Ligand SMILES: Cc1cc2nc3c(=O)[nH]c(=O)nc-3n(C[C@H](O)[C@H](O)[C@H](O)COP(=O)(O)O)c2cc1C
């Protein structure tokens with residue numbers, strides 16, 4: 001396994017085709033799924049020379065959480081579709097790499113068990129933080145219980161997904177009849193206590209509003225990241241509502257189809273928040289050069305979604321370890337070739353964007369933001 005692409009190919013061979021489609025698929029025509037990757041490919045890096053160093057630091061600190069890599073694991077549902085150990089395997093691999101893992105609310109292992117699996121496993125005894133992803137439920141008492149569970153398990157931040165007032169049109173799943181988890185698997189956080197207890201459905205609730213963010217702000221002192229706000233006005237509202245960070249994400253193209261690639265939105269969102277809160281970006285990150293482009297354009301870290309599922313399907317914990325290692329190596333090499341001593345040296349002038357609509361030519365101007 002030399003590249004993320006290798007994992008994608010291997011996973012497709014190993015997985016039930018219905019599950020492979022669930023992972024790879026997106027909403028409707030999957031225009032945004034493709035746009036995420038294509039937008040990275042269109043950007044060009046313009047390196048500096050004669051100013052590098054023998055050792056490069058990939059360490060980051062974001063929202064008080066320290067990590068040994070700027071690549072974090074975005075929340076993805078149902079890891080047991082890919083590996084018998086599910087999220088336990090993923091978490092061990094993330095901890096070994098010093099990578100932040102965001103546990104999905106739709107995880108097939110409970111956050112308490114995930115936290116337990118990595119306790120004391122980091123190099124310095126403290127693994128990189130776990131964060132917890134939340135779909136705010138109209139049942140606020142239930143939501144409060146989940147927040148308490150994540151907090152008690154030691155999660156370092158809450159990631160609130162706000163791009164899902166309803167579910168995206170996953171047409172592959174509809175055609176395949178993939179509407180439920182296979183027998184024996186369940187969303188661990190949605191099960192009532194006790195054997196054979198009722199398992200709630202995760203509600204996608206169009207009535208969720210900024211008031212709910214205020215409510216959440218009032219019941220927790222954990223940092224809150226908003227995941228899925230794309231409009232610069234919403235980024236500003238997030239700051240005003242006391243949100244601590246943004247996860248700039250279009251859900252990997254799984255919610256509203258035809259929204260822009262996240263990397264294309266980053267300069268605008270970065271300008272809107274003006275350094276007041278950190279921005280993590282996900283969507284289409286497949287290469288170390290993608291990571292470097294996002295960091296140069298203002299992201300504090302980047303998330304990967306599908307690649308983790310593919311690596312888990314290919315080789316369980318070992319697969320995810322290998323995935324994180326190869327991305328780390330690619331980032332490190334790209335840093336060296338850009339003349340950077342660490343992620344802090346990455347600045348917007350290292351990125352060149354095509355001049356739209358003339359995609360044949362590339363503008364040579366500083367800080368070539370995507371226009
Ligand atoms: C199979 C799958 C399941 C996902 N589950 C969740 C989820 O439970 N919660 C959430 O906020 N986002 C979820 N996402 C979106 C990811 O967090 C992330 O935004 C996206 O996968 C990033 O794009 P990438 O797959 O191109 O890296 C899921 C994505 C995939 C592919």
Ligand SMILES: CCCCC(=O)C(=O)O
Pocket residue numbers: 077106202251254
């Ligand atoms: C209720 C599960 C949501 C999973 C998800 O967010 C996705 O498949 O994109």
